[in-house]
Amino acid sequence: MFSPSPPHADKPRPRTPFLGFAIVGCGAAIAPLDFAVNMAFPAMTEAFALATPDIRWVAVCYVITYGSLMLFCGVLGDRLGHLRVFRWGLVLSALALVACAAAPSYGWLLAGRVLQGIGVALTLSCAPALAMGLLAAGQRTQALSVYGAMFAAAGVLAPLLGGLSMLHWGWAGVYGFRVPIVLLAWLCTPWLVRRLRAQTLSTTSAVSQAGSVQGLWGLLRRDADFAWINLLSVGVQFCGFTIALSLPYALPAAGWGGTASGAMLSLWALGVLAGSGVAPVLLRRMDLRSAGLAAQGIMALGLASIGAVPMAQAWPFMALALIVQGVGLGVFQVVYADQVVATLPDSARGLSGSLTLVTRTVGIVGAAMVWLWLMERLQSRALANGVSHPEAIWASTMGLLPWAAGLALAVLLLGVWRRINRWH
Secondary structure, three states: OOOOOOOOOOOOOOOOOOHHHHHHHHHOOOOOHHHHHHHHHHHHHOOOOOHHHHHHHHHHHHHHHHHHHHHHHHHHHHHHHHHHHHHHHHHHHHHHHHHHOOOOOHHHHHHHHHHHHHHHHHHHHHEEEEEEEOOOOOHHHHHHHHHHHHHHHHHHHHHHHHHHHHHHHHHHHHHHHOHHHHHHHHHHHHOOOOOOOOOOOOOOOOOOOOOOOHHHHHHHHHHHHHHHHHHHHHHHHHHHHHHHHHEEEHHHHOOOOOOHHHHHHHHHHHHHHHHHHHHHHHHOOOOHHHHHHHHHHHHHHHHHHHHOOHHHHHHHHHHHHHHHHHHHHHHHHHHHHHHHHHHHOHHHHHHHHHHHHHHHHHHHHHHHHHHHHHHHHHHHOOOOOOHHHHOOOOOOHOOOHHHHHHHHHHHHHHHHEEEHHHHH
């Protein structure tokens, strides 16, 4: 079993390189800004004359592509240089976003999403490593917190920008508005060269170590605790993604406009942002496992509260519940990333950052398949009971949340049970 890598003796740098973090965050924002696509699901469903379950392939094609390539792109960054691979991803992402925005048919749109997935895999696999490279090695948790906060900040803006772009350019706007952002990040990357700590490139001969994909699978088989935290991340993302799937349908059914719905979803991302910032404070007062359990409890409470909100009272009760759930998710993501990075070798920062995104992807893909299927069944049942179509949509989307909350609570209790057994 690999023990967490010890902090280095580097002296903390006198100033936080905010511009460097802004450049990395701007490039990495292509992923959380994709949350805007969820706002366009109803419009794309109508534009391409799709059945509601078919829209899932917009998410699935994208996340399966980047999820399947992420680990290999992380290893590529460890061997060829994180900044180089990051820049390749930005160029490919810009081309893919243009292709999606200009897609004349649903098939072309899905092809563009696959290309976008490749670009995101290249970019995101190396973004956390670049963020950690901007600070001294002993400031790992601070770097991950800042990176997580930037990631969440882009998520805050995504629904708002998505709603505004749809007002002017229709569903294509949720892709097009990101092109200048990606190009700006690419143009600014030369500034990072002198600000990053020197990267020690891994070698292709080290295939048996944990710094390779093969070595990672071996570690997951040998180390039950390491395997558990990764399975836990999958479960957390699986439960949490119900919000991104359900609210873009539920809020318009309750009479909310596109901009108002986007603002409500931004509150969830704002909670994630707050949680990412709070995580280092919590970790100074409790260990990683305790902080992770606390975060899971907050998330389960938020999910249960959202599911209990009646259609006529979405504001302000749902707003508060969304913030609560987001805070829990933000704390958990920083805690989980810190555990993964601490366990893997320092030379495998690309691989460790990729792994955190792979578990997120697996959870999201599973959520897209399972929760949309359940949502369709719940809607059919509601319509059979004679309710109106908007009420049926609300009942089916909000009906997912108690299931997700129950599952999140079950996972939390399992984690508590494992910890009690460890004490004994």
